[in-house]
Amino acid sequence: MIRAALAASLLVAGLAGAQAATVPEGVWSLPKGKATVRIAACGDGVCATLVGLRKPLDKQGRPKVDKRNPDRAKRDRPVIGLSLLQGMAPSGEGWAGTFYNPDDGKTYAGSLAPAGDGTLKLKGCVLGGLLCKTQVLTRVS
Structure with missing residues (x-):
């Protein structure tokens, strides 16, 4: 009984933390202005469209x-x-799921998270x- 209560409280705490992140809606630029994406809420997750x-x-x-x-x-x-972005669901202070890269036609496991500098x-x-690459997106609007 105690284990079940502990597990339930950890689950609720985890969900509350995962939903605490606010979706960074708007248009964002990839490094060097190579591309811009529109980020929006999709249910509890995040969607991004190349604009x-x-x-x-x-x-x-x-x-x-x-x-x-x-x-x-x-x-x-x-x-x-x-x-x-596909299946980007709340995870920690951001979101986790997959994203499609049209440059190489591949889909990668990924995460999107706010950085302290906006x-x-x-x-x-x-x-x-084992091999990861991070890109920093800057808000356009």
């Missing part, structure tokens, strides 16, 4: 498409407008977290 690119056109002057997507049927869809840190990992 702009520093270089939106390919060498032929056409809008860039998702040419590296492993699903051949999706390779002709425009990159601008793609949903980049930026966001997007961290993606492979090999069970």
